[in-house]
Amino acid sequence: MKYNKGFAPVLILIIVLGVLAVSGVSYFAGKRSAPKNEVSDNSNYLPPVDQNYNPPTTNNNPPISQPSISNTTVVAEWKSLSSSNxxxxxxxxxxxxVPDFGVTLGETIDLTGDGLDEGIFGGNGGNNELSFIMVKGSDGKNFVAKQKNKDGTIYPVRLGSVGRVMVQERYELLPNxxxxxxxxxxxxxxxDKFKCNTNGVSxxxxxxxxxxxxxNQVLTAKYTAQICK
Incomplete structure (x- = not known):
C-alpha cells in the first residue's frame, strides 16, 4: 500500500509533462507552417499602358495673326462706294x-469704339433726310448697323432729319x-416752343x-433731361 501511494504522484507528473511536450510541439509546428510576410520588390514595376492615351504634342509653329485693317483703308472704302451700290x-x-436723289457719304466716325470709322450714308427719304450706318466687321465684311429697341424689336438704324413748322426730327452721333x-x-x-413727344428721345x-x-436707359434719361427742358 505504501508503494502504491508513492507511485501515484509520479504518474501524475509524467502525464503533465507529456501534455506540455505535446503542446510545445504543436506550437512550434504552427510557427513553421505560418506564411511569412514578404516585402515585394516594385523596382521593376511598369504601370499598364492606356491604349487611348495620346501624348501631348508641341506646336513649334507661331500663331497665325489675323491681318489688321487700318482706319485709312476703311475710310477709303466708304468713299469708294457708288450711289448705285x-x-x-x-x-x-x-x-x-428716293433713287433720283442718290445716296452719298455724309461723314465717317468711330461709333463702335474699335478704332475704325463707320460710314454714315444718307439720301432723300421722301419727306425727310434719312441716313444709315455701315460698319466694318472684325471679319473684314461690311454690314448695315441695326438697333435693338426698348421693346426688344430689332431693325436697321434709320436716322431721320426733319425740320418743319410743327415737327422736328433729329439725331446726334455720340462717339464718346x-x-x-x-x-x-x-x-x-x-x-411757342418745341416740346418733346412722349418717349420722344431714345x-x-x-x-x-x-x-x-x-x-440705353442711362443715356436716354441723360439726353431727355437735356432736350426736353
Whole structure:
C-alpha cells in the first residue's frame, strides 16, 4: 500500500509533462507552417499602358495673326462706294431712299469704339433726310448697323432729319459714348416752343457682343433731361 501511494504522484507528473511536450510541439509546428510576410520588390514595376492615351504634342509653329485693317483703308472704302451700290444696300435692308436723289457719304466716325470709322450714308427719304450706318466687321465684311429697341424689336438704324413748322426730327452721333440718340418734338403753340413727344428721345449704345446698337436707359434719361427742358 505504501508503494502504491508513492507511485501515484509520479504518474501524475509524467502525464503533465507529456501534455506540455505535446503542446510545445504543436506550437512550434504552427510557427513553421505560418506564411511569412514578404516585402515585394516594385523596382521593376511598369504601370499598364492606356491604349487611348495620346501624348501631348508641341506646336513649334507661331500663331497665325489675323491681318489688321487700318482706319485709312476703311475710310477709303466708304468713299469708294457708288450711289448705285449704296442704293442696292439700303433697299436690301428695307431703308427707303428716293433713287433720283442718290445716296452719298455724309461723314465717317468711330461709333463702335474699335478704332475704325463707320460710314454714315444718307439720301432723300421722301419727306425727310434719312441716313444709315455701315460698319466694318472684325471679319473684314461690311454690314448695315441695326438697333435693338426698348421693346426688344430689332431693325436697321434709320436716322431721320426733319425740320418743319410743327415737327422736328433729329439725331446726334455720340462717339464718346459709342452710340447716338434720336429725338422727336412737336411745336407747342401755348409756349411757342418745341416740346418733346412722349418717349420722344431714345439713346442707343454699341454692344460689341451682339453687334447691335441697343437702347440705353442711362443715356436716354441723360439726353431727355437735356432736350426736353
Amino acid at each position: 449704296l442704293f442696292a444696300i439700303s433697299s436690301k435692308e428695307n431703308i427707303y431712299l 459714348e459709342h452710340g447716338f440718340y434720336t429725338a422727336s418734338l412737336s411745336y407747342n403753340e401755348a409756349t 439713346a442707343y449704345s454699341w454692344n460689341s457682343s451682339t453687334k447691335l446698337f441697343e437702347w
